[in-house]
Amino acid sequence: MKSGKEIMEILEAFDTTGCAYSAAQLVGCDPKTVQRYVDRRDAGVDPSAKTPRPKLIDPFMDKVEELVERSRGKIRADVVHERVVALGFAGDERTTRRAVREAKDAWAAGHRRVYRPWIPEPGLWLQWDWAEGPRIDGRRTSLFCAWLAWSRYRVVIPTWDRTLPTVIACLDATLRDLGGAPTYVLTDNEKPITVEHVAGMAVRHPQIVAAARHYGVTVHTCVPADPETKGGSEATVRIAKADLVPTDANLLASYSSFSQLVAACRAFCDEVNGRPHRETRRIPAEMLAEERARLHPIPAEAYTAAFGETRRVNRSSLVSVGGVRYSVPHQLIDETVWVRFDGDDLVVVHVSADGPREVARHRRSTPGRPRIVDAHYPPRPAGLERQPRPQRPEEAAFLAIGEGSKRWLVEAAAAGTSRVRTKMDQAVALAKLFGDDAVDRALSTAALAGRFADGDLVSILEHQQQAATGEISRPSEHHTLQPGTSAWAHIGGGGQ
Numbered sequence: 001m002k003s004g005k006e007i008m009e010i011l012e013a014f015d016t017t018g019c020a021y022s023a024a025q026l027v028g029c030d031p032k033t034v035q036r037y038v039d040r041r042d043a044g045v046d047p048s049a050k051t052p053r054p055k056l057i058d059p060f061m062d063k064v065e066e067l068v069e070r071s072r073g074k075i076r077a078d079v080v081h082e083r084v085v086a087l088g089f090a091g092d093e094r095t096t097r098r099a100v101r102e103a104k105d106a107w108a109a110g111h112r113r114v115y116r117p118w119i120p121e122p123g124l125w126l127q128w129d130w131a132e133g134p135r136i137d138g139r140r141t142s143l144f145c146a147w148l149a150w151s152r153y154r155v156v157i158p159t160w161d162r163t164l165p166t167v168i169a170c171l172d173a174t175l176r177d178l179g180g181a182p183t184y185v186l187t188d189n190e191k192p193i194t195v196e197h198v199a200g201m202a203v204r205h206p207q208i209v210a211a212a213r214h215y216g217v218t219v220h221t222c223v224p225a226d227p228e229t230k231g232g233s234e235a236t237v238r239i240a241k242a243d244l245v246p247t248d249a250n251l252l253a254s255y256s257s258f259s260q261l262v263a264a265c266r267a268f269c270d271e272v273n274g275r276p277h278r279e280t281r282r283i284p285a286e287m288l289a290e291e292r293a294r295l296h297p298i299p300a301e302a303y304t305a306a307f308g309e310t311r312r313v314n315r316s317s318l319v320s321v322g323g324v325r326y327s328v329p330h331q332l333i334d335e336t337v338w339v340r341f342d343g344d345d346l347v348v349v350h351v352s353a354d355g356p357r358e359v360a361r362h363r364r365s366t367p368g369r370p371r372i373v374d375a376h377y378p379p380r381p382a383g384l385e386r387q388p389r390p391q392r393p394e395e396a397a398f399l400a401i402g403e404g405s406k407r408w409l410v411e412a413a414a415a416g417t418s419r420v421r422t423k424m425d426q427a428v429a430l431a432k433l434f435g436d437d438a439v440d441r442a443l444s445t446a447a448l449a450g451r452f453a454d455g456d457l458v459s460i461l462e463h464q465q466q467a468a469t470g471e472i473s474r475p476s477e478h479h480t481l482q483p484g485t486s487a488w489a490h491i492g493g494g495g496q
Contacts, residue, residue, distance in 0.1 A: 002033075007047050010034050056091040057099045060084045064096075068103040073111070077101070120149035123294025126217075127186045127233035128174070133158055134245050136255050143244065143265070144170040145236040148178060151287035152277045156240045156265045158258065160361060163342055164192035165306045168211045169349065169356040172302045176355045178288065180295025181215050186233075189221045207306050214303040216296055243268050302356045307349045308340025317376055321346060323367040327376040328360045346371075398424040401431050402440030407447040417452040427457060434461060 002010070006027070013023035014034055024031040040047045057064070063084060067075050081089075081096040089096070126148050133141035144157040144167075155174045159166050175181045187193055194202045202221050212219045244264055246252035255261045273284045280287065311319040317330040321339050328337060328348050338349040338356075341364065348360035362371040388406050390396035399405050405427065412420055431439040442460040446452065451460070 002029075002037075002048075004048050007037055010037050011041060011047070014038050055095065055099075057084070057089065057095050060087060060089050061099060061103075063087065064099050065103045065106075068100065068107050073104050073107045075100075122150040122291045123180075123296075124183050125149040125186060126174075126178075126182045126184070128171070129188060129233040129237050130162055130190075131237040131241050132245070134255055134261065136258055136261065141258070141261065143237075143240050144174075145233055145240050146170075146174045147233045147236045148182065148288065148291065151284050151291045152280060153178065153284040153288045153291075154236050154239075154269060154272050156236070156244070156269055158261045158265050160258075160345075160347075160358065161342060162190065162192065164205065164207055165308070165340060165342075165347070165349070166358070167192050167208070168303055168306050169358070171211070171215070172298075172355040173357070175215060175298050178295060179292045181217050181298050182295060184218050184220055185212070186220045186222060193219065194221055211303045211306065215298050239272065240265075240268065302351050304338060304351060304356070307338035307351075307356060308347070309338065310336050311339050312336055318370070318372075319348065324365045325370040325372075326360065326362045326365075327370075327372045329376045330378055332359065394421070394425060394428070397428050401427065401436050401443065404440035404442070404444035404447065408443040408452075411447040411450070412452045415450065415452055419454075423452070423454075423457065430457065430461065434465075438464060 010023065010027050010029065010033070013026040014020060017023050017026065020031045020034040020038065023034045027034070037047045040049075064080055067080050067083060077097040077100040078093065080100050081093045084096060126146060128144060128146040131143040131145055133143045135141065139160070142159050142162050144155075144159055146155040146157075147153070155177050157170045157173055159170065171185070189197075189202055191205075193205060193208055195205050196203050204219060208219055242250065244252075244261075246254050255264070273288075276283055309321075311321065313319055313328055313332045313335050315333060317333055318325045318327055319337060319339060320326075326339075326346055326348070328350075332350055335350065337359065338351070340347050340349075344364045346360075346362045346364055347358060348362075349356050350359045360373070360376065362373075365371050388395075388399055388409050390399050399409070408427075409420070409424070412423075417423070427439055427443060430442075438461065439457075442457055442464060445460050445464075446456055451457075
């Protein structure tokens, strides 16, 4: 096959000489080649176009196209190869794969889905979807991903489940974050939203309809198994999973607690809503400020009918459900919470000015076996044990020696030591002779060793003084207190 430049030289030589033989001599090729390119040009065909050659698969292309059409472009090339080989095809699988690729491209061109450009209107559409979240202590989490269509504002909320009360709580939190409610919300056909389909019509769950009426929105669901009808929320799901769920690609560390995941989601929303969007070239948070004028107000109180039964938190930060006590965060003492069972879990929800949120989750228990979480209570006060506090001048003088005096008094009192005040006065007198530091070390040693008898403090002081001057006498290796073995010599001597 000649290059384009060579073909043009051949045609130019022919136009100059008017003879294929002479032109062939000028360009250095066969006269038949010159005549072939000239004939193609005269016939109105591109001279540089490749001339299709017959292939072994050509007699079987009708069958290949039939298989692609019947499978709606899903059949694999190796399956097609088996079929055409059974019909007598003698070529290799590579030839079949090329033919199947051409047939699939032709089929896709005739069945390609055409998208009408969607220009969203401010305050009209909100979409939400769910993403699989990271595991925390082996438990699965989910990410509620919402997307306001016009401003491209995103909201991501982590949850433990996807139940209807959780959906309503997330929807309430999203609307309060947006500062209002749009006209429509679009989502999937999950069970909490769609009960069933009748003649292709989605039957809504009565609770979600009541909740939507409470907030003044209309719930729509996309076509089943057609995520392209809510591409905005699908993109939010994809971005959230890439930035929040630990994978080998992003090298994120696993989350140690659910609160850490909540903080990560908030940071993610602040980041994506604070940078220019690729499509609008504007910051979503700034566009949301404009779109709020088209959003209608939402009720001050959240829709709580789906959250369960109400309970009041007692002074011990507990609620009673079915005769079993469950702990809740101590900040909610004397507050009203909603409780419900989700399978084997008890879910506790509190509704504040910011909307409903899950505050506690416990495994179902039985009477007599309360469920208490230490994290729901404030840290214990430092030093529940009684600490020495001087009431008299002599007590203050003793405790002023140092920390060792306090430790000695605590341990001596716990051991029931007699004549404690006399021994304290003696320690004060010794401190004047040997110094506070020496006596403080001696008192610490006495407290650790449990030596509170008369004369123990003086003995410890003397030992410390000798150790400091190197005057401590130690027994040599030639002396031992081990009994001798001479009395055993007669054993085994025949009874003598």
